[in-house]
Amino acid sequence: MTKMLRAATLQSQSSETLDPQNWDDIRAQGHRMLDDMLDYVANIRERSVWKPIPDEVRARFHAKLPLEPSDLAEVYQEFTDFIVPYATGNVHPGFMGWVHGGGTAVGMLAEMLAAGLNANLGGRDHIPIEVERQIVEWTRSMFGFPVGASGIFVTGTSMANLMAVLVARTTALGQFVRQRGLRDEGASLTAYTSTAAHGCIAKAMDIAGFGSDALRCIEADRSHRIDVAALRARIASDRNAGLKPFLVVGSAGTVDIGAIDDLKALSALCREEELWFHVDGAYGALAVLSPEHAPRLAGLESADSIALDFHKWGQVPYDAGFLIVRDGDRHRQTFSAPAAYLRRETRGLAAGSPWPCDLGPDLSRGFRALKTWFTLKTYGTEKLGAMIARTCALAGYLEKRVLAEPRLELLAPVQLNIVCFRYRAANANKINGDIVVDIQESGIAAPSTTVLDGQLAIRAAIVNHRTDTSDLDALISAVLDFGARAVSASGGRDDQNG
Numbered sequence: 001m002t003k004m005l006r007a008a009t010l011q012s013q014s015s016e017t018l019d020p021q022n023w024d025d026i027r028a029q030g031h032r033m034l035d036d037m038l039d040y041v042a043n044i045r046e047r048s049v050w051k052p053i054p055d056e057v058r059a060r061f062h063a064k065l066p067l068e069p070s071d072l073a074e075v076y077q078e079f080t081d082f083i084v085p086y087a088t089g090n091v092h093p094g095f096m097g098w099v100h101g102g103g104t105a106v107g108m109l110a111e112m113l114a115a116g117l118n119a120n121l122g123g124r125d126h127i128p129i130e131v132e133r134q135i136v137e138w139t140r141s142m143f144g145f146p147v148g149a150s151g152i153f154v155t156g157t158s159m160a161n162l163m164a165v166l167v168a169r170t171t172a173l174g175q176f177v178r179q180r181g182l183r184d185e186g187a188s189l190t191a192y193t194s195t196a197a198h199g200c201i202a203k204a205m206d207i208a209g210f211g212s213d214a215l216r217c218i219e220a221d222r223s224h225r226i227d228v229a230a231l232r233a234r235i236a237s238d239r240n241a242g243l244k245p246f247l248v249v250g251s252a253g254t255v256d257i258g259a260i261d262d263l264k265a266l267s268a269l270c271r272e273e274e275l276w277f278h279v280d281g282a283y284g285a286l287a288v289l290s291p292e293h294a295p296r297l298a299g300l301e302s303a304d305s306i307a308l309d310f311h312k313w314g315q316v317p318y319d320a321g322f323l324i325v326r327d328g329d330r331h332r333q334t335f336s337a338p339a340a341y342l343r344r345e346t347r348g349l350a351a352g353s354p355w356p357c358d359l360g361p362d363l364s365r366g367f368r369a370l371k372t373w374f375t376l377k378t379y380g381t382e383k384l385g386a387m388i389a390r391t392c393a394l395a396g397y398l399e400k401r402v403l404a405e406p407r408l409e410l411l412a413p414v415q416l417n418i419v420c421f422r423y424r425a426a427n428a429n430k431i432n433g434d435i436v437v438d439i440q441e442s443g444i445a446a447p448s449t450t451v452l453d454g455q456l457a458i459r460a461a462i463v464n465h466r467t468d469t470s471d472l473d474a475l476i477s478a479v480l481d482f483g484a485r486a487v488s489a490s491g492g493r494d495d496q497n498g
């Protein structure tokens with residue numbers, strides 16, 4: 001091929017970039033999308049919380065790989081018709097299932113800006129990494145951690161808990177564990193948490209190679225707080241049996257009912273026993289922003305590491321999990337790994353070491369920090385703290401409504417923002433399971449379920465900043481209504497005595 005011919009071929013391919021042929025068209029389309037999405041959030045109350053997905057809609061997402069291009073406006077129409085109406089529902093104030101944040105318009109706009117910059121936060125010297133470091137610094141000050149602490153954004157608390165287990169493992173066994181594996185010494189390590197802890201901690205022990213049996217789930221009291229005396233006894237008996245306790249995981253807001261372990265007592269025990277003290281603060285840790293609730297987290301400042309999600313109570317759009325580690329050196333020793341193609345320099349784009357890829361398993365990483373930075377700056381921590389306190393007050397309102405209604409029964413003390421209750425009925429587990437599904441399908445609200453002492457509970461986790469008393473009133477009415485219907489459909493009777 002002659003030089004000229006090659007140039008001509010390349011030139012004809014310049015129209016093959018993925019940039020729009022007409023920027024004015026995409027600008028107009030983009031403005032429509034932005035307006036529609038702002039309208040979606042602004043008018044979310046007019047929609048069902050959630051809708052069952054019709055078979056024909058689901059079938060649309062089993063299409064063949066698209067070989068040919070499509071018009072953006074047509075693809076967007078498909079999004080509008082078939083994706084928007086069948087989303088999770090957690091933007092809606094009636095969403096109270098599991099523990100989901102509601103997101104904000106600010107976070108949404110920041111996410112768009114981050115996608116425009118398309119920054120890769122694995123490493124290198126650019127301002128997006130300084131934005132992430134700024135959040136590390138702010139998080140450090142929120143929790144009273146010392147200078148030298150390190151932190152990193154991850155998908156969510158499941159990942160942050162796994163990484164904390166790995167930091168604790170490297171601390172217990174030394175850095176050689178990274179080459180040699182756990183071997184006999186690692187096989188005798190044991191970790192501790194409570195029966196009320198989230199399942200991702202057992203999963204972390206499994207993935208880290210210890211096996212979930214190496215996690216001792218210590219009994220919790222009636223308020224779902226770990227029994228510290230029982231923990232102490234189990235550590236002693238494991239030591240007597242030749243095992244090597246290395247890690248205690250406390251909970252700041254258990255997933256079932258929002259219980260907060262006695263973090264002060266756990267921290268003192270860990271210092272005494274020389275154990276790594278990690279706190280799963282997935283959603284509860286951000287209660288430090290509320291002056292009213294922060295004292296309940298006393299002891300958190302002494303943790304060796306904390307996992308939390310800005311996408312829950314922080315209302316940052318998914319996903320924005322975070323791990324903070326008191327001793328940044330230990331954090332780096334667990335994950336940093338030299339590679340020729342990731343060579344560091346003292347100037348140029350490859351400067352700025354250590355990089356975030358030295359603090360976790362990911363190399364390519366998105367700009368989660370930007371939506372968090374926008375959220376913290378735009379609202380300020382006082383307003384976020386007040387919002388968190390308000391969701392707890394709303395849980396108190398719901399608790400009162402449950403206690404005042406003889407057909408309902410409270411199943412656990414309300415400690416933060418989660419209310420577990422049930423409709424009294426002879427076949428209560430079946431009836432309450434049906435009630436929850438019926439309410440979800442009605443689109444009125446979206447509670448979820450959990451099982452407490454063998455009793456199926458309707459679980460309302462009030463995390464969404466848009467939720468109001470009217471949403472809780474609607475939930476109560478729906479529970480009473482669907483409860484009565486479920487009981488009469490089963491030919492049964494209400495059971496006012498449980």
Ligand SMILES: Cc1ncc(COP(=O)(O)O)c(C=O)c1O
Nearest residue numbers: 099156157158198254255282309
């Ligand atoms: C206490 C607790 N830990 C861990 C998790 C898991 O967090 P993520 O879903 O962000 O992985 C949750 C989720 O709700 C939780 O409530």
